[in-house]
Amino acid sequence: MSPGRLLVAACLLVACGERAGAGRVTPAPDVEAAPPDPPADPNPPTSCAGEGEEAAALRCWVRLLAGPGCAGRDNGSPGGAAARAAIVVGLQAYGFEMAGETGSFEQPLPRGANVLARVPGRDPARVGEHVVLAAHYDHLGEHGGVVHPGADDNASGVAVALAVARRLAADPPARSVLLAAFDAEEPPDYRTPAMGSEYFVAHSTVAREQLVAVVCLDLLGGDLWAGHRSPLYVMGRETFARRPEPALVDDPRLPVRAMHLRLVEDLPHGRQAFSDHGAFFQREIPSLFVSTGRSPHYHQPSDTPDTLKYDKMLAAIAVVEAHVRVLADMPDRPAWARDQPVRAADAAVLAELLAAGLGEGGTRGTDEFTGLARARLQADLARARALASVDREPSESEAREIVQISLRAQCLLAVDSEMPSAACLLL
DSSP states (O other), X not given: OOHHHHHHHTOSSSOOXXXXXXXXXXXOTTTXXXXXXOOOOXXXXXXXXXXXXXXXXXXXXXXXXXXXXXXTOBTTSHHHHHHHHHHHHHHHHHTOEEXXXXXXXXXXXXXXXXXXXXXXXXXXXXXXXXXXXXXXXXXXXXETTEEEOOIIIIIHHHHHXXXXXXXXXXXXXXXXXXXXXXXXXXTTSTTXXXXXXXXXXXXXXXXXXXXXXXXXXXXXXXXXXXXXXXXXXXXXXXXXXXXXXXXXXXXXXXXXXXXXXHHHHEEXXXXXXXXXXXXXXXXXXXXXXXXXXXXXXXXXXXXXXXXXXXXXXXXXXXXXXXXXXXXXXXXXXXXXXXXXXXXXXXXXXXXXXXXXXXXXXXXXXXXGGSTHHHHHHHHHHHHHHHHXXXXXXXXXXXXHHHHHHHHHHHHHHTOBTTBOHHHHTTO
């Protein structure tokens, strides 16, 4: 199996920076008829700056960024510039400090620009230290004459980040918070020095040593499959020497689960981060990645505002705020953990996902876990439960088993013409 196909296979719970053509793909016109146009928003907003109520502002930002005026927000495009201008107007209205270059909110990139704002911390001794709250605002733009709106990827993350930042500005934590709406997360700049987050960390508008942690938001409004209430996954707690652990209390609208980053990033050909936290992780800056995972609309023209679960997004605001506040208020500066073991709790989270996908307990399973895959996944579920129940943490060989089970499930849920089920079962 080629590395490219393995990369496609391993993108279930992450916002893999691939254009349409990887994972669930829009068929080429000569293979299948082009999909019908998504329903048009009859009254798309042109600004959300005056929207004071949190739920209304959340919807407004998604509708604006995924609306016709932004045309899919391809980095370096007029639609991307329109999205950026709208975000800047919002930041000005919300009263945030500029944190870009030359007294502005923007940091120019080779294509496009990052948008950067600051919520100053209240503690004079820690105000110079910054927790980065990040979400990329670009998407795929137009392909084959069809706009990919990118409501979940990643207008949802930007909308939640703006809501969290407004809460923080109303009651600042001890450390400062740098709000980063990154551009160029999608190709052709994905995983290059021109990627917005990579460029920012290499050319930070605050001193690099002042970047103490990142909380990255990507894909916050969907479900992994229809009828399944996908949790909000908080990944990366293991990167902190002192783990940031506000209580993960389930909201009726949104289950919340902590999970090791290795379960989505430890590919057979090497570890790979699939969103903007990767630039920080590579430089040993403690990193959290928060996502509800890839929905069936991922990188599709159907990723429209009407497909999102706004009650989940509203619940996510409080979860993200709690984690940012823990990091920004910790007495000691957040520190990188050299030892990052996979734990039994990670096997338990994986077992929960497998059980849901298999339809255990009367839940609505997913078609991808039927047929040839079912027997193998039932065995994987039994093994994950066994590893979760032992009275010790997994050995490294057992941790690799947990990762392999995770990759197998992810591959099946990302099935397309290039990744048949039988190939996934060989992982």
